[in-house]
Amino acid sequence: MSEKWETFQGRVAEVRGRIEAACRRAGRSPEEVTLMAVTKTHPVEAAAWAARAGIHSVGENRVREAVDKITAAPDLPVRWELIGHLQTNKARAAATYFQRIQSVDSPKLATRLDRMAGELGKVLPVLLQINAGEDPNKFGAVGGEAMRLAEEALRLPHLRVEGLMTIAPLEGGRETARRAFAHLRELRDRMRTELGADLSELSMGMTGDLEEAVAEGSTLLRVGTALFGER
Numbered sequence: 001m002s003e004k005w006e007t008f009q010g011r012v013a014e015v016r017g018r019i020e021a022a023c024r025r026a027g028r029s030p031e032e033v034t035l036m037a038v039t040k041t042h043p044v045e046a047a048a049w050a051a052r053a054g055i056h057s058v059g060e061n062r063v064r065e066a067v068d069k070i071t072a073a074p075d076l077p078v079r080w081e082l083i084g085h086l087q088t089n090k091a092r093a094a095a096t097y098f099q100r101i102q103s104v105d106s107p108k109l110a111t112r113l114d115r116m117a118g119e120l121g122k123v124l125p126v127l128l129q130i131n132a133g134e135d136p137n138k139f140g141a142v143g144g145e146a147m148r149l150a151e152e153a154l155r156l157p158h159l160r161v162e163g164l165m166t167i168a169p170l171e172g173g174r175e176t177a178r179r180a181f182a183h184l185r186e187l188r189d190r191m192r193t194e195l196g197a198d199l200s201e202l203s204m205g206m207t208g209d210l211e212e213a214v215a216e217g218s219t220l221l222r223v224g225t226a227l228f229g230e231r
């Protein structure tokens, strides 16, 4: 974030170029894929730059850090989404400040968020975080837990379950990432059939694996480093 606006614009163009190329190879339209700017560890100006560049979805992974930024710039035309692990004791703040929570990874957290959203008089959009690559270092529901989580979350009146989110395993490179993304899409398709839910959002792909994610059907890429530099 020490760079200039022009540098940032160049990076946005580069990322958009990567997305367009990946879409072309996959026979998809770039309109199907939303670019989210991940601004964690960067000052609130990063979100302002994103908005100015036409990126209106911003991801943060810590509640406290995000709330500071959101309250510092309440009029920014962006939607703030939580993409990091959420502890139940921060559920109220998260339900208050974020427009969507992508890291719902247990029935307990879902139930808690549902209650908070109910108290706030709103229906809270969420994604279910799945550990699709079964990486022991990552959060997210695994195996049979995932279907149970979806079943329970879909029943809660104050949550709107819009889809699934995953982070590819740290190890194994792009091929491993691609398998995890394919697994997430297949799981979503199974949930559609078995639970009758739409679940159209597939939040998968970051700086290092966005091409694989687009190839496997991603609808939302969460990109930090390629936009703002190394953290």
Ligand SMILES: *Cc1c(COP(=O)(O)O)cnc(C)c1O
Residues within 6 Å of the ligand: 038, 040, 061, 083, 084, 167, 206, 207, 208, 222, 223, 224, 225, 226
């Ligand atoms: C940090 C983060 C990203 C962005 O990662 P980059 O490699 O910097 O693009 C995406 N998703 C989540 C959940 C993150 O925590």
